[in-house]
Amino acid sequence: MSVLKVQNLKTHFFTPFGLVKAVDDVSFEMKKGKALGLAGESGCGKTTIAYSIMSLVPNPGRIVEGKILYNGRDLVPLNEEELRRIRWKEISMVFQGAMASFNPLFKIGDQISEAILTHEKVNKKEAMRRTNELLELVGIDSVRANNYPWELSGGMKQRSMIAMALSCNPSLLIADEPTTALDVIVSAQIMDLIKELRTRLDLTMLLITHDISVIAQTCDELAVMYGGKLVEKTDVSKIFTDSVHPYTTALIKAFPNIRSPKQDLEGIPGNPLDLMNPPAGCRFAPRCPHVQPRCMGDDPVLTEIAANHYVACHQWEEIYETR
């Protein structure tokens, strides 16, 4: 059963300098209890998708078309009051840069219990008890509830952020780059925690990151975005052996693997896409090694080429055969 179904979502930003199609006709589905990893470089629209699901798209952006079905109910036309009942209680989010997401003037415990008090009919004492429980759940001693955010380390702040996101027992968790700005060892510990909580609480998760290795270790499915479009989606187990889209393949090759013999890496030629002036046709065409004249004018659509393997590329058959 699918918990979340995004259909033909278009989120555009109407900036004074021109129209930016940050998310341009994206569709995907998330099954209950599964984790989907969304990968891509900065500015490809992955965070905008998260904000669209939460209905938090900042000005001057807005959802211009499409549906976001949560358990069959479309979230796009809902008003603020209706959304408030869904946010946090049903869908919650761990924001990028957790360090900056807490208010420095209030204690960690108070900030987490505030989230509980706002969304659930419980008294203060009960909220505090649950806060302490949540902190223990993410591996923080509950006496730390009395600390201010600036008294905690980066990793602990990130753990508290996760505790806060889990405070109202959501069924869908969106984690937007939960480990950027953290040190290597700390970020590995945070990813372990997320993995453990996911199985323990039976969470459905959307994990947004630029690091494909993190997705390989924590998710069931991988979706790759480029220039506001979904270019490939499949099971994590397949993507590393069977990836078809040239951008996915290039992304995988761009990470040095520490556990195999040293190999030369291949960069992706050219520069990241300027969303203000995207090329006609396939947006990856100017950087693609398999580019054909057709790709320059004709925009490829996402097609299912094998069971649960979707690709948006004109050349997929040729690539598939020569692989």
Added chain:
Amino acid sequence: MEPIIVAKNLTKLYDLRSSFLESFFSKEERYLRAVDNISFNIMPGETFGLVGESGCGKTTTGRLVINTIRPTSGQVIFEGRDLSTVRERDELKKLALKMQMIFQDPYEYLSPWLNIKDTLAEPLRIHNMLDEEKIEAKVREVMETVGLTPQNMILPKYSYGLSGGQRQRVMIARALMLNPSFIVADEPVSMLDVSIRVGVLNLLRELKRKFNLTNLFITHDIAISRYMCDRIAVMYLGKIVEMGPAEYIINDPQHPYTQALVAAVPAPDPAVKTQEIPIKGRIPTSAGKLPPGCRFSPRCPYGESCKTEEPGLVEYEEGRFVMCFRPLKK
């Protein structure tokens, strides 16, 4: 072969006493031990990597080596010359011809007031190297080397008109303008997008081969350090805890901290399960008092006798150094 850089017992302390009065009256000395008595050599043509988490002192070490800050004690010897004895402005200027630095943040270190042509020509003008015509030829030559094309489009642009990858290439080009023999690269790709990161790393590797450049490569990413470096030194709280050839550090780490750093790298393949990270806790701030004995002992899964005594960095096999009692006992 003589090493190009010799760092001997380098130490850099920062005074933490907040005011002059406090430093006058307070008896207690409080220092941040950014770099704590470390020694290493860098051979000509070698890429030497410094790896560690934030606050371990790797950037401070890079700055000490390139003489932009002065050590509290210890020496840096560059091509046989002790940098701490260099006082004259002219001599410092001459040294700048041979040592250059590439910074982490290409968004911050390029002047918004200079176009790319002037940015690249500036070092040559400061050193009165060439006349204007030749300067332009040299600028174009270096741009070619670092892959900044199309030249006529880029030359009149300002840094804000370039992409991150192009800016980092401008930074590299600027460092190359004076034909240095030694370059310190401080996290040169951490601000760049994944898709262009490899391009910049490959450029640095190619330059090293082409010009026989010597590099000090600073990064927090042990996977990248393996890709770039011949030898790696792992730093923890101001100390080098392990040093040796890159492949040994990655495939056969001896210090528990190095083992944890290697284990923390996620495998880009779901079939390979990442090992559990053997250490717990987090880095204590080096501002406070260091733990007694080995500074890693509070987080060490083995820690035995090290609670009272700190091990030294010992060469236990040719070219392989470790600051831990355990591998030595075997």
